[in-house]
Amino acid sequence: MEPTQTLADLSADQLREGYEAGRFEPGEVLAAVGERIAACEPTINALWDESVAAARPAAEASAARWRAGHPLSRLDGVPVTLKENIARAGVAMPAGHAAGDPQPEAQDAPIAQRMAEAGALVVGSTVMPDWGMLSSGVSSRHGITRSPLDPALTTGGSSAGAGAAAAAGYGPIHIGSDIGGSIRLPGTWLGLATLKPSFGRVPLSAPYLGRCAGPLARTVGDLVAAMDIIGRPDVRDYSQLPPLTGGYGADFDPVGARIAVHTDAGCGSPVDPEVAAAVDAAAERFAAAGAQVTRIDPFMDEELLADVDRFWRVRSWADLRALPVAEREKILPYVRQWCIRGSDISGVEVLRCYHSIQRMRQATVAATAAYDLVLSPVAPTAAFPAEWPMPFNDPDLPMLHVGFTVPYNMSEQPAATVLAGYTGDGRTIGVQLAGPRFADPQVLAAAAWFEADAALPAPRRTVGTAG
Template sequence: MGQHSAGGPVAPDPATTLADLSGEALAAGYAAGDFDPVEVVDAVAERIAACEPTINALWHTDLDTARAAAADAGRRWRSGEARGPLDGVPVTIKENIARRGVPMPSGHAAGDPAPADHDAPITERLTEAGALILGSTVMPDWGMLSSGVSSRHGITRSPLDPALTTGGSSSGAGAAAAAGYGPIHIGSDIGGSIRLPGTWLGLATLKPSFGRVPLDAPYLGRCAGPLARTVDDLRRAMTVIGRPDDRDYSELPPYEGDYTASGFDPAGLRIAVHTTAGCGMGTDPEVAAAVDAAAERFAAAGAEVERIEPFMDEGLLSDVDRFWRVRSWVDYSALGIEDQRRILPYVARWCTAGADVAGSEVLRCYQSIQTMRQVTVRATAGFDLVLSPVAPVAAFPAERPMPFDDPDQPMGHISYTVPYNMSEQPAASVNAGYTGDGRTIGLQIAGRRFDDAGVLAAAAWFEATARVPAPVRTVG
């Protein structure tokens, strides 16, 4: 395990460089002329060279293009014409978010995927803002694992402790964020795939309200959002990627507020807390204790904190799992025999359970997902925020596809996260502490639908007041 105590790191990080600076610090340095974007890209390139052989976060890189874009950004900063808070700031994008000319294999080894013929809305918004897209990050097969295990990419490992998982399916995005491949990384999330790397890597993350960040391939519960080392960088990212695009037929109206507004005060807020999910894996006592301590912090600041009963159950969790198995079986069965053999055996066995599911059962599972949405909204509607674990357990060995080793089981570790995908509510994660052996514990902060800014403000307040020590990078 990493070099931590129960309260946080006890060993110093490897040398801090320009690669480790926040978006705010980069913008300030550019404005002051202390350094320029090309120097920052070079620092990130050095970090990638040092860490990538171990952590395996990147599917595709184009540092030469990033340097050219950095030179343009440097000229804009020097002439006082910077495009905004992300101009000259390094970012990465998950491999399932389209970048023109870059293949999108969806994490699996089957076939030879053609290069994308377009940029996704997120890619366009980042490019327009002057962000420096360094590359695309890896994911497990079809994004259907909560780890960094992939038939195409191999194993992605935690920069905090390479023996441990990154979480997934935004595994490469999480690893890149924790390793310091620049400050902002974009992932996607259909049941916890942004927040799970958050809890197991000590990151700040946001799964936005459904439709807030536009996608060119929207799907039930699917969102894209940022992973970073600080909440402030999540807020900066949302000012850019959270703008509408007509290609997303589920898009929300434009957000007219300010993601970066200060002045959050818990006093008078109604906040729910629960550390029992009602289904799936049991919650580790150390994880529950960290969430309870966070709730006490909100209460001490004047919030009205109330413990609520679980609103999920095993049937709801099993039904969404079965629905996804059928979806992946459709993809798997379309492959030739040789390509099917290239799919990760765990995922192949998992989705094969969807092979003989009747259409009426698929419809029942879909209706069950709507029930999940209903019970989640009903349980949380009376509260401004809901606090819970992100996952019931801390990080597990990197070689394991899941926290448990049985593809016949439903996904028993997503019972805190998946409800908010289906209810379309925003949910952030922020590092809340450490287990006795030094593994990170994330706090999930969920809010009412459309209140992404409020959820981020609460996460920023907790980050600033709790002062949980930053996790230690041990790689590179």
């Protein structure tokens, strides 16, 4: 049975059109989102903080602005969520783990401030796994976050709650973060449109090598709407890029576009044939429309993948070691064991791994510089069971599933995902579309073109339905 469509399922542009025409008001949309949260949340577990009631005054103020014809932005009155590691004044940031007693934050992060200035309705903060170092929704503090498409399956991670909220219809726009695939992995495993922007394009309170924040949504149009608000400089982010000229909307003409495709990462887990076939079919669509499509060789290797994993282990070991001994035991055992493998790595080895990351950046730029767009899988496999911390479940192994995603974090290039197909048993498959650094609008435009040309049936939510 198809789930009942409500105001919670409308896109940001559909909400804007409805507000302009007076067909409905932000308070009604907020109520619909609240009902959806009540129906889905007991199963999917997407929210750390639920703020529907707290958003009612903002919804009333937004309604008054729309009636007067003076909205603050195209997101005025639009429900959104923010990942729990994006600070909101008055809300604690536990970083996904059960250790310590996190206290409410004193002020908004840049993203939260931009959303408030735009009149968006923040309906909650979404959960993540411990320190964001899992590609699932398994957390020592929050428990298990499940897919609204099939609660037996993972959401992906670490933007697990953001992905679940997007797929469930907790409003149209959800902001996550990504250091090696954490926005894009929920994209492929939940059938979402997502964007990991160019490094420095969306301001962060605490920038770090490879880390970005960006939107997850059900349509590419909502990614553009989100980026127009959050993708602006803020002096608090010392890695910020200069302002983008012209906004995030752009046109894409496939005729003559230089497009590369590869379905072998050169490292990590082997690619499932169904995943590779979906990516190849996406490339064929571009070629049929007039693009110049070239198959390229892998530019990653096992050493590069192992070295970035080792670098992250040392960083997370430092976080674990900073906790009191009794508190360390509260960290998820999988993550704790993964961190401990970084405890005896020397400073010289850490520096070697850092230089290896720079080689990864060099290799990625060299392999992709001749192309307007690079198509690849997001992950080697489709969604795995929700209870698994990782698709391979061995913390002694490096992260075998990020060979397609992590290079673009380290090269600082934008990379989007969009639904590309389904496995024979109905699991979603996304295609990753990466472009040159700073080409965020062009990557979004190409993703929008593919979304429209493929016209695939949307994933079906099974949680919170009447039948």
